[in-house]
Amino acid sequence: MALRGKVALVTGGAQGIGCAVVESLLKNEAKVSIVDLNQEVGEKCKKQLDEQFGVGNCSFIQCDVTDAAKLQEAFQSTVDQFGRLDIVINNAGINNEKNWEKTIEVNLTSVIKGTYLGLEHMSKEHGKQGGVVINVSSMAAFFHSPHQPVYTATKHGVIGFSRAMADASEHGDYGVRINTLCPAFVDTPLLHSVELEENMGKFVKFKDDFKHRMRKFGVLTPSLVAEGMMMMITDSRLNGAVMKITCSKGIHYHTYEPLSA
Numbered sequence: 001m002a003l004r005g006k007v008a009l010v011t012g013g014a015q016g017i018g019c020a021v022v023e024s025l026l027k028n029e030a031k032v033s034i035v036d037l038n039q040e041v042g043e044k045c046k047k048q049l050d051e052q053f054g055v056g057n058c059s060f061i062q063c064d065v066t067d068a069a070k071l072q073e074a075f076q077s078t079v080d081q082f083g084r085l086d087i088v089i090n091n092a093g094i095n096n097e098k099n100w101e102k103t104i105e106v107n108l109t110s111v112i113k114g115t116y117l118g119l120e121h122m123s124k125e126h127g128k129q130g131g132v133v134i135n136v137s138s139m140a141a142f143f144h145s146p147h148q149p150v151y152t153a154t155k156h157g158v159i160g161f162s163r164a165m166a167d168a169s170e171h172g173d174y175g176v177r178i179n180t181l182c183p184a185f186v187d188t189p190l191l192h193s194v195e196l197e198e199n200m201g202k203f204v205k206f207k208d209d210f211k212h213r214m215r216k217f218g219v220l221t222p223s224l225v226a227e228g229m230m231m232m233i234t235d236s237r238l239n240g241a242v243m244k245i246t247c248s249k250g251i252h253y254h255t256y257e258p259l260s261a
């Protein structure tokens with residue numbers, strides 16, 4: 001599955017799921033722009049990937065995705081450096097019920113902005129060649145919980161927005177596929193935030209329920225999530241798809257009732 005000649009931008013690409021996806025993209029010969037808030041981790045990630053895949057195949061751009069101007073600059077810098085844009089993965093996300101406004105900004109507002117910026121650089125309505133956008137939601141959009149009310153809301157929103165935009169792209173002949181990824185628990189640093197009062201506020205008292213669900217449902221590896229991501233990137237039939245990844249069923253898709261006439 002060569003992606004030679006294709007260019008990808010991954011937000012939150014410095015660690016966790018994003019880093020696993022960046023590695024998969026590089027393995028398949030894409031060029032990748034890593035966009036992440038964390039300067040130290042991002043530079044370390046790029047150094048490791050340069051050693052593994054050779055210099056010149058990926059770039060790191062330190063950027064807070066909630067800073068609209070910086071995010072726009074990151075997209076433009078990617079196109080300036082690699083000459084085009086074909087794949088956008090809006091992956092950056094946080095889990096903070098105390099600063100819940102920030103959670104909405106990162107997990108939903110910035111996914112919307114990243115999708116629109118992707119269309120600016122990929123859509124046929126802008127004279128571009130087309131492409132694919134993958135927005136990262138969560139199984140929290142299907143199994144709500146008492147300790148992540150705003151995180152849950154943002155992940156519901158990602159699905160609704162992405163499916164509506166997929167329809168808009170089809171009706172508007174944008175040539176851009178827009179799909180959603182919904183992993184269950186994944187073994188990344190984000191998972192540990194549920195233990196912290198600074199993240200969860202008053203909801204931290206529900207952390208035992210969260211940990212019970214982790215034991216019950218299991219914890220995925222970032223590499224399996226990256227495998228699902230690559231499937232949605234390369235399968236040109238998929239637009240408006242909602243991929244679920246769980247320990248019990250692996251990689252599968254949510255099916256929706258067809259719109260009644």
Ligand SMILES: NC(=O)C1=CN([C@@H]2O[C@H](COP(=O)(O)OP(=O)(O)OC[C@H]3O[C@@H](n4cnc5c(N)ncnc54)[C@H](O)[C@@H]3O)[C@@H](O)[C@H]2O)C=CC1
Pocket residue numbers: 011012013014015016017018035036037038041063064065066091092093094106136137138139182183184185186187188189190191
């Ligand atoms: N870990 C899990 O159990 C699950 C995670 N997800 C989602 O997957 C996505 C990735 O999460 P993980 O890899 O687990 O988390 P992580 O915390 O390991 O990585 C997230 C990355 O996003 C970056 N980031 C955070 N805020 C940012 C901002 N404002 N601007 C730019 N970069 C920013 C961080 O620096 C970090 O490198 C998130 O959207 C998360 O909600 C979905 C389901 C399960």
Ligand SMILES: CCCCCC(=O)/C=C/[C@H]1[C@H](O)CC(=O)[C@@H]1CCCCCCC(=O)O
Pocket residue numbers: 095138139140143144145148183184185186190191193194210213217246247248249
């Ligand atoms: C706290 C940051 C990481 C959050 C990871 C995430 O998205 C968790 C979602 C759980 C939510 O908090 C409540 C749940 O039960 C969600 C996980 C649901 C997994 C269902 C698996 C079902 C199956 O295997 O059949």
